[in-house]
Amino acid sequence: xxxxxxxxxxxxxxxxxxxxxxxxxxxxxxxxxxxxxxxxxxxxxxxxxxxxxxxxxxxxxxxxxxxxxxxxxxxxxxxxxxxxxxxxxxxxxxxxxxxxxxxxxxxxxxxxxxxxxxxxxxxxxxxxxxxxxxxxxxxxxxxxxxxxxxxxxxxxxxxxxxxxxxxxxxxxxxxxxxxxxxxxxxxxxxxxxxxxxxxxxxxxxxxxxxxxxxxxxxxxxxxxxxxxxxxxxxxxxxxxxxxxxxxxxxxxxxxxxxxxxxxxxxxxxxxxxxxxxxxxxxxxxxxxxxxxxxxxxxxxxxxxxxxxxxxxxxxxxxxxxxxxxxxxxxxxxxxxxxxxxxxxxxxxxxxxxxxxxxxxxxxxxxxxxxxxxxxxxxxxxxxxxxxxxxxxxxxxxxxxxxxxxxxxxxxxxxxxxxxxxxxxxxxxxxxxxxxxxxxxxxxxxxxxxxxxxxxxxxxxxxxxxxxxxxxxxxxxxxxxxxxxxxxxxxxxxxxxxxxxxxxxxxxxxxxxxxxxxxxxxxxxxxxxxxxxxxxxxxxxxxxxxxxxxxxxxxxxxxxxxxxxxxxxxxxxxxxxxxxxxxxxxxxxxxxxxxxxxxxxxxxxxxxxxxxxxxxxxxxxxxxxxxxxxxxxxxxxxxxxxxxxxxxxxxxxxxxxxxxx
Numbered sequence: 001x002x003x004x005x006x007x008x009x010x011x012x013x014x015x016x017x018x019x020x021x022x023x024x025x026x027x028x029x030x031x032x033x034x035x036x037x038x039x040x041x042x043x044x045x046x047x048x049x050x051x052x053x054x055x056x057x058x059x060x061x062x063x064x065x066x067x068x069x070x071x072x073x074x075x076x077x078x079x080x081x082x083x084x085x086x087x088x089x090x091x092x093x094x095x096x097x098x099x100x101x102x103x104x105x106x107x108x109x110x111x112x113x114x115x116x117x118x119x120x121x122x123x124x125x126x127x128x129x130x131x132x133x134x135x136x137x138x139x140x141x142x143x144x145x146x147x148x149x150x151x152x153x154x155x156x157x158x159x160x161x162x163x164x165x166x167x168x169x170x171x172x173x174x175x176x177x178x179x180x181x182x183x184x185x186x187x188x189x190x191x192x193x194x195x196x197x198x199x200x201x202x203x204x205x206x207x208x209x210x211x212x213x214x215x216x217x218x219x220x221x222x223x224x225x226x227x228x229x230x231x232x233x234x235x236x237x238x239x240x241x242x243x244x245x246x247x248x249x250x251x252x253x254x255x256x257x258x259x260x261x262x263x264x265x266x267x268x269x270x271x272x273x274x275x276x277x278x279x280x281x282x283x284x285x286x287x288x289x290x291x292x293x294x295x296x297x298x299x300x301x302x303x304x305x306x307x308x309x310x311x312x313x314x315x316x317x318x319x320x321x322x323x324x325x326x327x328x329x330x331x332x333x334x335x336x337x338x339x340x341x342x343x344x345x346x347x348x349x350x351x352x353x354x355x356x357x358x359x360x361x362x363x364x365x366x367x368x369x370x371x372x373x374x375x376x377x378x379x380x381x382x383x384x385x386x387x388x389x390x391x392x393x394x395x396x397x398x399x400x401x402x403x404x405x406x407x408x409x410x411x412x413x414x415x416x417x418x419x420x421x422x423x424x425x426x427x428x429x430x431x432x433x434x435x436x437x438x439x440x441x442x443x444x445x446x447x448x449x450x451x452x453x454x455x456x457x458x459x460x461x462x463x464x465x466x467x468x469x470x471x472x473x474x475x476x477x478x479x480x481x482x483x484x485x486x487x488x489x490x491x492x493x494x495x496x497x498x499x500x501x502x503x504x505x506x507x508x509x510x511x512x513x514x515x516x517x518x519x520x521x522x523x524x525x526x527x528x529x530x531x532x533x534x535x536x537x538x539x540x541x542x543x544x545x546x547x548x549x550x551x552x553x554x555x556x557x558x559x560x561x562x563x564x565x566x567x568x569x570x571x572x573x574x575x576x577x578x579x580x581x582x583x584x585x586x587x588x589x590x591x592x593x594x595x596x597x598x599x600x601x602x603x604x605x606x607x608x609x610x611x612x613x614x615x616x617x618x619x620x621x622x623x624x625x626x627x628x629x630x631x632x633x634x635x636x637x638x639x640x641x642x643x644x645x646x647x648x649x650x651x652x653x654x655x656x657x658x659x660x
C-alpha cells in the first residue's frame with residue numbers, strides 16, 4: 001500500500017467514523033478511536049508496513065497542538081485567579097489517585113511474584129495515566145446536556161482543569177523515570193533543573209519577545225505568513241524542549257501560554273483550530289491501531305479487570321471527595337460518574353511511558369484496551385447517570401422535588417406572565433423592560449451564583465433547567481402568555497423548544513440568535529419568532545447612517561418599521577385609525593381588536609376561528625383584562641377581547657362574523 005493510498009484510507013476512516021458519531025450524537029473522538037481499531041493490522045489488516053509507522057509519528061503532532069491550545073486557554077492571570085478554586089480541592093483527586101494506584105500496582109506486582117516487573121517508576125507513570133479523565137468527551141456531553149453551569153458540572157470542570165495542568169509536570173517526570181537505576185536520582189534532578197530553567201527563561205523574557213515578534217509578523221498583513229509563523233513557533237519550541245531532554249508537548253504548552261499573554265490570542269486560536277482537530281483525530285486513530293486484539297482476546301480476564309476496577313475506583317474516590325467537600329449525595333455521585341473514565345492525556349502519558357521503557361509490551365496492550373473501552377462507554381454512562389443516581393440515592397428524588405417546589409412557589413401567583421429561559425444579559429434586559437411596563441415575568445437559569453444574586457435583588461428568577469418539562473410546568477408554563485428563549489446554544493434551544501411544544505403547542509415563543517443561519521430550523525421546531533442579533537445590529541447602523549446624512553427622522557422610523565415588518569411576523573401590522581385608510585395601505589397587514597359576543601359562550605376558540613382562515617390570532621384577554629393563552633381548546637365565556645392580524649378585507653368580514 002502506497003503512502004497516498006494509506007493516507008486516503010485514514011481520511012476515509014476518519015470521515016465515516018466522525019459522520020457516524022455525529023449521526024448518533026456522540027463525541028467525534030469515539031469515531032476516531034473506532035476507525036483506528038478497525039484499521040488495526042490484526043483486525044481488518046488494512047494498515048501495515050513502514051508507512052503506517054511514519055503516519056503514527058505524524059500523529060504525535062496532534063498532541064503538540066492539543067497542548068498548544070491548552071496553553072492558550074490557561075493564561076497566567078487566569079491560572080493565578082483559579083488557584084484558590086483549582087489548586088486545593090481538585091488537587092486531592094489527582095494526588096490521591098496517583099498515590100493509591102501506585103501503591104496498588106506495587107502490591108499486585110508483589111502478590112504476582114513480580115510477574116510484570118512493575119517498579120515504583122512504572123507504578124508512578126501508570127498512576128499518572130490513570131488519574132486523567134477525558135476532557136473532550138465529558139465537556140462535549142455536558143454542553144449538549146446543558147450541564148456546564150450545574151453544581152456537578154462546575155465540580156467536574158474544576159477537576160478536568162487541574163488534570164490538564166497536572167500533565168505538564170508528568171511530561172517532565174516520565175522521561176526522567178526511564179533512566180538507568182544508578183542514574184535515576186541524577187536524571188530526575190537534572191530534568192527538574194532543566195524544566196525550571198527553560199520555563200523561567202521563556203516566561204520571564206519570552207512574553208516581551210513573543211509580543212514584539214507577533215507584532216512584526218502581523219504588520220506584514222499576510223495570513224499565510226502569520227500561519228507559517230505559528231507553525232514555526234509551536235514546533236520550534238517543541239523541538240527545543242525535546243532537545244533539552246524534556247518532551248515535545250511541554251514546549252507547545254509554553255508557546256501557547258506565551259501567546260495567550262498577547263493581544264493576538266483570539267486570532268491565533270481561530271487559525272490553529274483546524275490543524276488541532278485534524279491532527280488530534282489522527283492521534284486517536286493511531287491509538288486505536290496500537291491495540292493488538294489477539295493478545296487482548298487471550299488476556300480478556302485481565303482486560304475486564306483493568307476496565308472495571310479503575311473505573312469503579314475513580315468513581316468511588318471522586319464521589320467520596322466531593323461528598324466530603326460539601327456536595328450532596330446526588331451531586332457527588334454524578335461527579336464521580338462523569339470522571340470515572342480514562343482520558344486523552346492518559347494515552348499521551350501511557351505511550352510516553354512505553355517509549356521510555358517503563359511499561360512492558362505484554363502489559364501495555366491490556367491497559368490501552370481498558371482505557372479505550374472505558375472511553376467508549378463514557379457517553380452511555382453519562383446519558384444513564386440521572387436514572388442511576390435516582391435509583392442509588394434515595395434522597396435525590398426528594399431534592400429534585402424540592403427544587404421544583406421552590407420554582408412553583410415563586411410562580412404560583414403569576415398569571416399571563418412572560419417566561420424567560422436564560423437570565424443572562426439579554427434576559428435581564430428583557431425583565432427590566434417588562435417590569436417597567438407592569439408585566440409579570442418568571443425566569444429560569446442554571447447559573448447558581450447569578451440566580452442567588454438576582455433573587456437577593458428581588459428578581460423573579462429561579463434555578464432550573466428550561467429543557468426539562470418539570471421545570472417549565474413548575475414555572476407556570478401553562479399559565480404564561482409568552483416564552484422568550486435568550487440562550488444562544490442551538491442544541492439547548494432546540495431542547496427547550498421541544499419541551500415547550502410538548503406541553504403548550506400554541507404558546508408564542510420568541511427565540512434569540514446571533515445570525516439567521518438557523519432561522520428555518522428554529523421555526524420548524526416551534527419558534528413563533530426568531531430575532532437575529534446581527535439583523536437588528538445592521539438595522540440600527542442603517543438607521544443612524546440615514547439620520548446622519550440628512551434623511552428626516554420620521555422617514556427613518558418608517559424605513560426601520562418596514563424592514564422589521566418584512567423580517568418578523570409578530571411585528572407585522574398595527575392598529576389603524578381613520579387617517580390610515582388610504583388606498584395604498586388597504587393591502588397592508590394590520591391589527592384589529594374584537595370583543596367576542598355572549599353568543600360564543602361554551603364554544604372552543606378553534607371553532608370561532610375556523611371561518612377566519614385568512615386571519616392570525618395575536619393575543620387574547622379576558623373581560624377582566626387578564627392575558628389568555630392562544631389555545632385552540634380554550635372554552636370561551638363571552639366578553640373576551642381577541643386581537644387578529646390580517647388585511648382590511650378579511651378583517652371586515654371578521655367583524656360581521658363575530659358580530660353575529
